[in-house]
Amino acid sequence: MSDDRERIPHPTTSIDPHRHSMPRVPGSPLFSGPHFQVPKTERAEKAISTSVTIIPMINASPTESPLPAENQIDHLRTIDLYKSYRKGSVEVPVLRGVEVNIRPGEFLAIEGQSGSGKSTLLHLMGTLDGPDKGEIHFHGRRIDNLPARNRDTLRNKRIGMIFQFYHLLPELSMLENVLSPLMIADGVWSYLKNRRKYRETAKSLLNLMGLSHRLKHKPRELSGGEMQRAAIARALIARPELLLADEPTGNLDQATGREILKILRTLNEEQNITIVMVTHDQSLAAQADRIVRLKGGVIEG
């Protein structure tokens, strides 16, 4: 586990609750640092402290910490991405040289029509799929060609994903669904050892999402908005630095959709979590820091 942590550098500006007081050094060492050797138990304690600090932060007024963008390496960067699907003998090109740069702490919306390849692009960013051609860089490190094990860990610890259809596991309760990334990360013993802390973290996250009364419910007993909030809680439990949201409001009514978007905004502003959201809805995209359009397999403007 520790080897990929070294391969994928943790930014100095991680979700450490005390990060605001830490001096941000441009060009600080990316491939080493005290974060990388943090033992698991300590991580768990941090998770708790995070969840505790989240609660006041979400309700507090946004505190800005503007960062000099030009001094930073992109959080995520795609270079000339190509992806096509085969339909029988016909090759259907979906992405034809996509170039996106996402800066740390940015809330980027990728807008595009249905079928324009937004999901495909997001899956590539999340290393769920590999591009035919091109590269994806995470903090300046290429990730699309990493071994499967390291990509798994990357998805598990650094990247949170939210989907249009929530994608909760139907057999598990809300609480268990939220805990599932931690269960995947830990072996049986270390999980059981830390179970209490983990459950506290998950509970406070669900509480934060307004789901404290739904801990024991199965997904099918919940409404769409509730399921999406649980899915966000699940995406946050491992304290990722990047959140990829695939039409997170696509299946919700407008009011609920706005609520979800507000949560994402707050997370972005208060936790400084980088968010990439794809949507076909222009009004939704308008709420992001920056909008790019995906059309004809390339990014326009």
Added chain:
Amino acid sequence: MYKLLLCWRYLRTRYIALVSIISVMLGVATMIVVNSVMEGFSGEMQNRIHNSTSDIVIDALDFAGMPDAEYQFEQIRKAAGEDIEAMSPVVLTIGMLNLSPGGRSISMPVRVIGIDEATQGLVSDFNKYLQHPENRKKMSFALREDKYDTRDHQADGDAPDRSIMAEAGWKRRRMIAESLAREQKNRWENPAGAEIRRQSYVEGAEGGAAAPRGAAEGDPEGNVPPPVENVPTGDIFQQNPALAAAAAPAFDMAKDQHTGIVLGMLLASRRFLLDSDEPNGGCEDRFYVLPGEDVKLTFPTAGTPPKVASDTFTVVDFFESKMSESDSSFVFVPIRELQRLRGMSASAADAGMINQILIKLKPGVDGDRVRDKLKAIYPETMYSVQTWRDQRSPLLAAVQLETTILNVLLFFIIAVAGFGILAIFYMIVVEKTRDIGILKSLGASRGGVMGIFLAYGLSLGLVGSGAGLVIGLLFVQYINQIADFLSWVRGMPVFDPTIYYFNKIPTSLVPQTVISIVVGAVAIAVLASILPARRAARLHPVEALRYE
């Protein structure tokens, strides 16, 4: 951790998994039951084979036999004395046994075995199989007064009814002598009347009263048992006073006996199944002849060409080894008497020829080693030296083969269960395609996804074979009660004691067999889940996520 949790949730929410658990369970239970019954049968059989013969048997291939038992013993002791506990000489021939139950004459081919009553019990379990407690302690060819077993002393549960044996012994002999004397008197006084009466009895017997004596006495129905005075004994000499007088002038049946003979139990009786609800296992043994009565034995003499020798013997006991082959063909007589009748000893002082030497080894001695030593002094051209296993090797091999074939067939049952698991797992993997995609998007590795399904297969196998183990063990424990219950339900016996000559179904659990069955079943369940698990692991996460 998620593997265990999901595996557990899938186990609890997929009732179809129960089907595979049940099929594994049934396979394991059947294999345990069948194996323990087969093991029980063959163990029991080997025991009986071993106990009814000695550890090593030396046979003279020449029908005339080998001379001088004492000299032979000396040779054997010289060759392998330190391994040998006891030896006994045997004379073997074939013969014809003639019984006369109910006034009818029955002849049966038998194997006539001349034994030394003092040493026979030392080399084999011969004495244990006798029906008089004193004979079991010390065998004697002298007729006992009474107190023959009225219940099978070897049975440890229900035993067939043998209450008729209470009459056996001198008691029986005197009663017959008395009725004969009365009949003879009658015949002297009214020869024609006696002849008519005798005639009518014989006809009656043809009409169905031919049943053995034991049955006739206890028959509640109209078939009036012939009064005792009407029952002539089998000995034609005694029915003819003139002949009887000529054969043994001073012979008084009430006080004297002929040479003793021990009959195989199945020569003297038949087992009948009455009603399985009754006590005694619903069985009754009916006897053609009882100790105290006389039988005739005819056999060839040892000369060339053989002549026919014949003599009257008095039944002194029955031999019941529970090997139906032996019990239905062996008759034992004193060796000296047989040698004399067959002309195998030139004079009374001559040791005489013998056909067989039975050898009992000291405990723990390897029979094959002693056999090979003895083969050196008994050349194969003239003698056969065999251990008890060699003697019955075709039978033992057949039983072994039978067990193996049965096991192969039964293993197919579990293999079928394995294919069931395979199919069900494929279904579950297809059904869970989206969830597998989700897990991968959350960072689950291929191995982890595979682990869910392997753990699932393992737990199905463990639960299934665990349940099968419990059921199998309970079934074996209560197999006789279950057989009784099934007999009661079906109204006819499942396990017919008249066929197997066991009163109970013998079972024997071998821990290694049970363990390998359980381990094999678990392994099959895991193997069957490997393919679906690999398929799950290889599912492309993006495809899986698009799956609706």
